[in-house]
Amino acid sequence: MSPVVTARPLTRAAFAPYGDVLDTDWTNHYPINAGRCERFHELARIETIGEDARAILSIFCGTPYDMPLTLTLVERHPLGSQAFMPMDGRPFLVVVCPDEDGRPGRPEAFVTAPGQGVNYHRNVWHGVLTPLGQPQNFIVADRGGSGNNLEEFTLDEPFTIALPKDMAHE
Ligand SMILES: NC(=O)N[C@@H](O)C(=O)O
Numbered sequence: 001m002s003p004v005v006t007a008r009p010l011t012r013a014a015f016a017p018y019g020d021v022l023d024t025d026w027t028n029h030y031p032i033n034a035g036r037c038e039r040f041h042e043l044a045r046i047e048t049i050g051e052d053a054r055a056i057l058s059i060f061c062g063t064p065y066d067m068p069l070t071l072t073l074v075e076r077h078p079l080g081s082q083a084f085m086p087m088d089g090r091p092f093l094v095v096v097c098p099d100e101d102g103r104p105g106r107p108e109a110f111v112t113a114p115g116q117g118v119n120y121h122r123n124v125w126h127g128v129l130t131p132l133g134q135p136q137n138f139i140v141a142d143r144g145g146s147g148n149n150l151e152e153f154t155l156d157e158p159f160t161i162a163l164p165k166d167m168a169h170e
């Protein structure tokens with residue numbers, strides 16, 4: 001059996017080495033539009049580098065994965081950050097790895113709270129978009145432009161990514 005990594009709830013502190021959490025638990029917020037809207041300001045920055053680099057918005061329509069997940073591949077984007085914000089507010093799985101001399105280290109897994117999104121910093125190893133239980137659409141902010149912005153790495157040995165016990169039935 002491949003080594004098991006159990007996902008834990010996503011928190012800013014735990015995710016800080018990898019990127020930003022997108023939610024309204026954020027002190028930099030203020031009213032706009034005559035008080036009819038609250039702006040939660042600059043949750044993350046969209047980083048883009050390289051030839052004709054630009055920040056772009058896309059919609060990803062994701063197919064769910066069965067859990068526990070057998071993780072065999074991770075990827076990273078050397079030319080830009082990548083943010084995922086669910087359009088339906090349901091939780092999804094986030095898998096990241098520390099970088100160890102250009103190779104991914106042991107994965108860490110998180111389950112988002114309803115309404116949370118993530119922004120992977122540039123060049124951070126991560127699993128591909130992983131909806132849970134049903135198809136899920138996401139607004140994605142990342143980098144467009146020339147050059148190769150996708151580096152994939154097939155793990156020497158797979159990991160089993162499991163949901164926490166209180167979620168495993170979902
Ligand atoms: N390849 C692509 O656009 N998607 C991945 O980067 C991903 O993180 O899901």
Ligand code: NI
Nearest residue numbers: 075077082128
């Ligand atoms: Ni990606």
